[in-house]
Amino acid sequence: MDKRAKLLEIIRQVSNPDANPQPDESLFESGLLDSFALPDMVTAIEAGFGIKIPDSDLNPRKFDSIERIESYLEDHT
Amino acid sequence: MAFIKQFGAYLPSRIVSNEEMGAKVGCDADWIVNVSGIEQRRFADEETVVDLATRAAEDCLGRANIKATDLGMILLATSSAERRFPGPAVMVANRLGLHSVPCLDIPMASAGSLFGMVLASKLASTYGNILVIGAEKMSSVILREPMERGVAILFGDGAGACLITHDKGPARIIDSMIESDGAFAEDLCLEFDQPLKMNGRTVILQASRKIPRAIERILSQNGRKAKEIDIFLMHQANQNLIVRVAKALGVAEEKFYSNIRQYGNTSSASMLIAASEWWQSVGFRPGLPVCFATFGAGFHWGALLAEGVA
Incomplete structure (x- = not known):
């Protein structure tokens, strides 16, 4: 499974099973993620991609869209 | 070694429902419950942070059955003090009739009372009975215009206290x-x-x-x-x-x-x-x-x- 497909699967897990956000679409503004789904998504990203995201990187802006998450993962995996 | 001897609290009497709060900020009462679990809060209309803190202190001391004069220090955590200085800790001491007990304000939101408990547990061997108070009049903060719905619905007023001692406690x-x-x-x-x-x-x-x-x-x-x-x-x-x-x-x-x-x-x-x-x-x-x-x-x-x- 490629990175984007894996991310989409995680987003669907923590939000809506039918979610299909555009790569640059804000996951918050679109209503897919609320404040309490965000920690779930971050935890799932850590588990899914085998990384540990430090507290200093826990800035919602870094996880606001598929493209931003991909960018973060490229820098940290 | 330090012990927790007693707790106390004071809540102002006026109950503010989600219906009343929702009308102020433009949202449904049910929405407030869904996003926060909050059904109501208390507002201290006329009372100050010092008033709330003093009532909680008196409740705690009364339950512990000790006199204010037995205190060796007061720590007071608040993020909603009415002025920059002097802070409310020394004002509470004055209300309790204490005129030489050291007082320390902890201008910290939310985490202040736990920081006070930790400090008290370390200082009790030197200062004896230490009264830790957390007192907030958040209504004075959240009712400032422009009110933000997601913030205003969350907060209420009240005070709690904890007596920590070097001597024995429960x-x-x-x-x-x-x-x-x-x-x-x-x-x-x-x-x-x-x-x-x-x-x-x-x-x-x-x-x-x-x-x-x-x-x-x-x-x-x-x-x-x-x-x-x-x-x-x-x-x-x-x-x-x-x-x-x-x-x-x-x-x-x-x-x-x-x-x-x-x-x-x-x-x-x-x-x-x-x-x-x-x-x-x-x-x-x-x-x-x-x-x-x-x-x-x-x-x-x-x-x-x-x-x-x-």
Whole structure:
């Protein structure tokens, strides 16, 4: 499974099973993620991609869209 | 070694319903419950932070059956003091008739009462009986225009107190940890005469990680497991956050005392108000550990482990 497909699967897990956000679409503004789904998504990203995201990187802006998450993962995996 | 001798609390009498709050900020009462678990809060219309704090102090001292003159120090945590200085701690001391006892203000939102308890546990061997107070008049902050719906619905007014002593008490403080990180200071802050600024996503994201980790660390350091804890007394920020922390630790939600439905988030007062209520209904039981935990603007966070003694 490629990175984007894996991310989409995680987003669907923590939000809506039918979610299909555009790569640059804000996951918050679109209503897919609320404040309490965000920690779930971050935890799932850590588990899914085998990384540990430090507290200093826990800035919602870094996880606001598929493209931003991909960018973060490229820098940290 | 330090002991918890007693708790006390004071809540102002005026109950503000979600219907009343919703009408002020333009939202439904049910929406407030859904996003926060809060059904009502108390507002101190005329009373000040000093008034609230003094009432909680008197309640705590009365329950402990000790005189104010037996106090060796007062620590008072608040984020809603009415003026820059002098802070409310010395004003409370004055109300209690104390004119030479050292007083220290802790201008810290939400986490202040736990930081006060930790400091008191370290200072009790020198100063004896230390009264820790958390008192907040958050209504004076959240009713500032422009009111932000997501912020205004959360907060209430109240005060809690805890007496910590070097002498014996119903609970021994086993260990504690406190930490701070200013990297996200702008995500939850209150400038003078400005509305409270809160980036809820950052706050929840950070709190969801830091609170369970603090609890796990204090338990691990002392060879305890979460399931062994009699009750968790946590800052009452949001019911959804309390549930999340319980889930992260793998314990039942019922293990976390919660009164946020009745009082909302009373910032630095909330944990001590919760502790005082729990004390009066259940209280420390010999050999059973109790865990306190908090997180607040700064960010500041921490945990404290205590155990009932025979």
